[in-house]
Each structure stands twice: as structure tokens, then as C-alpha cells.
Amino acid sequence: MSAEAFVKAAENRRTIYKLGKNAPVSDAKIEELVNAAILNVPSSFNTQSTRLVVLLKEEHERLWDITASTFEGLVATGAVPEETFKNQTLPKIQMFKAAYGTILFYEDPAHIKGFQEKFAAFKDHFEPWADHSNAMHQYFLWTALESVGFGANLQHYNPLINAPVAEQWKLPTDWRLVAQMVFGSPEAPAGEKAQKPIEERVKIFGKQ
Numbered sequence: 721m722s723a724e725a726f727v728k729a730a731e732n733r734r735t736i737y738k739l740g741k742n743a744p745v746s747d748a749k750i751e752e753l754v755n756a757a758i759l760n761v762p763s764s765f766n767t768q769s770t771r772l773v774v775l776l777k778e779e780h781e782r783l784w785d786i787t788a789s790t791f792e793g794l795v796a797t798g799a800v801p802e803e804t805f806k807n808q809t810l811p812k813i814q815m816f817k818a819a820y821g822t823i824l825f826y827e828d829p830a831h832i833k834g835f836q837e838k839f840a841a842f843k844d845h846f847e848p849w850a851d852h853s854n855a856m857h858q859y860f861l862w863t864a865l866e867s868v869g870f871g872a873n874l875q876h877y878n879p880l881i882n883a884p885v886a887e888q889w890k891l892p893t894d895w896r897l898v899a900q901m902v903f904g905s906p907e908a909p910a911g912e913k914a915q916k917p918i919e920e921r922v923k924i925f926g927k928q
């Protein structure tokens with residue numbers, strides 16, 4: 721692949737909130753992309769601690785129903801004001817539910833522990849490095865999904881939903897949920913994005 725094609729794919733990756741259920745590719749293609757992320761994204765010391773859970777169609781809708789009921793529980797205890805839930809949280813959750821799928825990005829701490837013991841000098845680095853690698857999986861899939869015609873956005877309802885989600889899909893309870901990527905047919909363009917000056921953000925030394 722040319723560098724230009726790679727940059728085009730990066731430019732095409734944007735946050736798209738309004739998503740629908742018309743998948744531009746088959747579920748098998750989605751699976752292929754997810755497997756490609758797992759196989760090709762690097763991890764520190766090759767720990768391979770990232771875990772991906774893909775929820776499609778009804779399973780995806782169940783995730784957002786679980787998120788809504790979790791918030792209803794918080795409203796009942798007074799932790800979240802009912803107005804905030806009704807006017808802000810619920811409309812957002814309904815918008816996510818209208819999409820085609822969600823990818824849950826996890827870290828399995830069991831695969832980090834051994835490295836922390838073996839390389840004690842780097843002990844405190846393994847968790848942030850695991851998050852870096854997890855984020856690379858997110859970026860890979862965000863870009864890949866949008867390159868095949870989906871739109872996507874990244875959400876963080878963890879840790880609120882961790883326990884009911886683990887229970888629903890029988891996932892190991894020690895897996896740490898890092899992010900949720902909602903994807904579906906793009907139903908509205910991305911918003912405007914302001915860019916800070918490149919000169920403030922990039923320094924090059926030794927350029928011809």
C-alpha cells in the first residue's frame with residue numbers, strides 16, 4: 721500500500737455520531753478486520769494482553785439497553801439527576817443503539833502480571849504500555865471500519881457497565897474494559913475539526 725493510501729485512510733477516520741444499521745460489508749469482513757487488528761497491532765514485550773469483544777445487531781442493542789438500565793439505577797439512588805439522564809444521557813444512548821455494532825476493548829491483566837515480575841525495573845510501565853497498545857487496536861479498527869464505509873465513534877462508559885456486561889456475555893470479570901467503539905452506516909457527516917498549528921506540534925531537526 722502506498723503512503724498516500726495510508727494517509728487517506730487516516731484522513732477519512734473521523735468521529736461520526738449519527739449511525740444507522742445498513743452495514744456496507746458482511747459480518748465476515750468485520751471479523752476479518754478485528755482479527756487483523758489482534759494479529760498485527762504491536763504490544764510491549766509482545767504481551768498481547770488486549771481482548772476484543774464484538775457485538776452485532778441485537779447483541780449491540782443489548783449493550784446499550786444495559787447501559788441505559790445502569791444509569792436508571794444511578795438515577796434511583798440519586799447519583800445521577802433524572803433531568804440529566806432524560807435530557808443528556810438517554811438520547812446519547814439511544815443514538816448509539818441505533819448503530820450496527822459495538823467493539824469492546826479490554827485488557828487482560830493476567831498477561832501483564834508475569835512481565836511485571838520478570839522485568840521488575842519496568843514494573844510500573846506495563847499498565848500504561850498495555851493502554852497504549854489497546855489504543856492502537858482502537859485506532860486500527862476505527863480507521864479500518866471507516867475505510868470500508870462504516871462510521872464510528874469512541875465511548876467510555878467503563879467502569880460503570882463493567883459488571884453487567886461481563887455477566888451478560890460471560891466474560892472474565894478481571895478483564896478491564898478500556899473503551900467502546902460504536903459503528904454503523906454513517907447517517908451524517910463528521911463535525912468541523914479545528915487544528916492547532918502544525919509548527920506548535922511538530923519539530924524536525926536535520927531536515928535537508
Ligand SMILES: Cc1cc2nc3c(=O)[nH]c(=O)nc-3n(C[C@H](O)[C@H](O)[C@H](O)COP(=O)(O)O)c2cc1C
Binds near residue numbers: 734736874
Ligand atoms: C483517547 C480518546 C478518547 C475519546 N473519548 C471519547 C468519548 O468518551 N466520547 C466521545 O464522544 N468521543 C471521544 N473521543 C473522540 C474525540 O473527541 C475525537 O476523536 C476528537 O474530537 C477529534 O475528532 P475526530 O475523531 O473526528 O478526528 C475520544 C478520542 C480519543 C482519541
